[in-house]
Amino acid sequence: MLSLRSALLCAALAALAAAAPAESAHKVKETVYPPRGWTVLRPAPPAHTISLRIGLPQPKFPELEEHLYAVSDPSSGRYGAHLSKGEVEALVAPHPESVQLVDEWLVSHGLAGDALSRSPAGDWVTVKVPVSLAEKMLDTTYHVWTHAASGAALVRTTSYSLPAHLHEHIDVIQPTTTFARSTPMSATYRSFRAGAAAPDRTDGAKVAVPGASGGQVAASCNGTITPACLLELYNATGYTPQAAATNKIAVTGYLEQYANYADYYQFLEELVPYAADSNFSVVYINGGVNNQTLADAGVEADLDTQYAFGLTYPTPGTFYTTGGSPPFTPDDLEPTDSNEPYAEANDLPQSISSSYGDDEQTVPYSYAARVCAEFAQLGARGVSVMFSSGDGGVGDGDADPATQECYSNDGRNATEFIPGFPASCPYVTAVGATSQVPEIAAWFSGGGFSNYFARPSYQDDAVTKYLGELAPGIYAGLYNASGRAFPDVSAEGVNFTIVWELEAGLVDGTSCSSPTFTAFVALLNDARIASGQAALGFLNPLIYALNAQAVSGFNDITVGNNPGCGTEGFNATIGWDPVTGWGSPNFGILKELVLSA
Structure with a gap:
């Protein structure tokens, strides 16, 4: 009845x-x-x-976009006046x-x-x-x-x-x-390498790096990266966060990547002892879990939490774990949830790092545009969103085994470079990778030009200059010169020491670079919030504006390239390039610049 x-x-x-x-x-x-x-x-x-x-x-998204740029452009009278959750929702x-x-x-x-x-x-x-x-x-x-x-x-x-x-x-x-498979930004040949010991920093050997804290970095950092190396290299040694009650940082986790607390604690004890009493919180999205069985620990999740939160202690850190297990078993009739990269929350962190993505062409334009619009909403609310630029140089993981060429997926089967997404979205900050000390471009650093999204105006001067200096005709027809160019910035991405399943080891990839850069963004937010100013929010208009000045706050990377698709890829050069963007952060200089923005 x-x-x-x-x-x-x-x-x-x-x-x-x-x-x-x-x-x-x-x-x-x-x-x-x-x-x-x-x-x-x-x-x-x-x-x-x-x-x-x-x-x-x-229908009102163009109006939202106008607000986004108004509150993100340092030359605007509305800079930093971010919209509320309700205001954004009304506009979408x-x-x-x-x-x-x-x-x-x-x-x-x-x-x-x-x-x-x-x-x-x-x-x-x-x-x-x-x-x-x-x-x-x-x-x-x-x-x-x-x-x-x-x-x-x-x-x-x-x-x-x-x-x-x-x-x-x-x-x-x-x-x-x-x-799209939403794969972590690391290929199998850059996976965890066990048995690495923490580097010896006691022998006093140094490498001269003019922009570093004190103008030098421990020589051990040239072979093994630790949080101390990054704080030295990016001129943040000695900075103590002051706005931990307000400022927050987060990293995302998908594909059953679980952040293990035991690994996190051991990492802190060995490499960030002054933060050994810290923790991080977990937010569960779309049925996500964070299993703590040691065998379930994820290299990607451990890497992201250990560096994003270890570098920013005592800033509160959050791990967003999203449900969904993309390897659908063909014989499995159980429901599977799709992965959703957004948190519908009132209390958002001011900076978020995500080390996941896929080939742009595997995501239909209609869906990519809507996903990209979600990131615009976060930026309008004052959230800085960083994505790894990818680990395939100008290519992807599906190049022809014989020719190493990459092909379009539009029926033409044309030979062309393959941009990554969401790094190609103009409303996120794409982070490429460097290696060594002093830094050069990492050979795998993803970069190029979107086939979906037009070049945003904040990039016009820098990208036009780069393209004008390319050798005539080089790679003609292989990339969309009018597309959104990426990455925007970069950070170290090779030989990062992490703890996984209670064993120290090394990992590489832009998976290292994104949480690292995000950590320094969080420290910049800390400085602004402590001085009574708004968080930085969507970063790109500021980044490109700063680099038009004599002093930019970035370490320009001019050596290296990002091969792929059977080519040598693009070259790093003076100024912006589609390998390392504007380069890596100099926190000490950036702090003064953003406090006066």
Whole structure:
């Protein structure tokens, strides 16, 4: 027998279904070519549950973007006057007509009430449905796809449709056509190398580095990086954070990467003893967990927490752990959640580092644009968002084994460089990698030009200058010279000492660089907050403006290149370049500059 609540719900559904207009014929919304290396295995199990995220248009987003640049440009009278959560949500809210029509469509498929969840602004609607219903709603067929190189598997389709009258009211629905694996920014040849001992810093040997604390760095740092090395190298030795009650820093974790407390404590005891009594908090997103069994410890998660939080003690650190396990087992009929890179929170940290990403072309433009817009929202609220620039130089992990060339995924199969995402989003700060002391460009530092996003105005002068100095015709046709260029900055990324499963070892990658740079951003935020000023927020307009001055606060990296796709890649040079950006931070100089911004 139906309860009163159930009876009322059924009646309401019936009334809405009766009132809804006759559904128009389906029309193709999006079609993609399967990325190189992915093979269709078989039709997806009809009972497999997927979590469909439906993105409604954000008609006021151009206004949000204007606010973002106004509060992020140091020459603006509104610099630092960040928007509130409510103000941002009002600027990304969909039009009521879009909400109504999408709700009517969902009701027609029996989805309403508790079956739906909405983002605070209402611009995303999420429904969990079996593949069989998703196929009916989207007039498509899902398959299980496998990736040859990694063994990963996904339930995806290469095309989906919507009723014609909904096309202008829905921007995107995923997971459908995105084949991104959200991989940590480290390849297997840069994985954990066990058995490293903490370097001997007691012999007094030094390397002259003019911009470092005291003009020199311990010679041991030329082979093994520690927090002490980074504080010396980036001119922050002796700085004591003063705004720990207000300032916060965070790192993100995906793909069942768990940050282990035992590893963290041992790392601090050995390398940051003055912070040995510290801890970090964990925020769980989309069913995320943080297992503490030692065998579950993640190299990436340990690296991020140990350096981001070890360098910024006593600034409170947060580890965002997001649910979802992308290696979908092809025979597994259990539901899998999609990875969501955002926290819907009121109390956001002022700086966030993420060492995850994928080839831009494996993320359909419609979805990449919406994800990028989410980062613009964070920037408008005063959050600095950093992403690793990638570890494949100008290429990717799926280059042709014979020629090492990289190919487009648009049906042309054209030879071209492969930019990474989200590093290519113009609303994040992309961090490349350096090595050695004094620094040179790390050979794997991801960099290049987006095929999705146009070059933002804050980059025009610097990138135009770089392109004007390239040898005529070099790499013609291999990159989009008018695209958003990256990285923006860089930091050390080779031979980082971490503790994993209670054993010391070394890791490399822009996975090292992003939490390192973010830590120094957090220290700059600390200085501003302690002086009564706002946090820095979206950094790029400030970074490019500073580098137009005689004293920029960055260590220019002029040696090295980032090979990939069968080429030598781009060269590091004086000024900005698509290998190391503007270079690495000089905290001492930057602190004075941002206090006067």
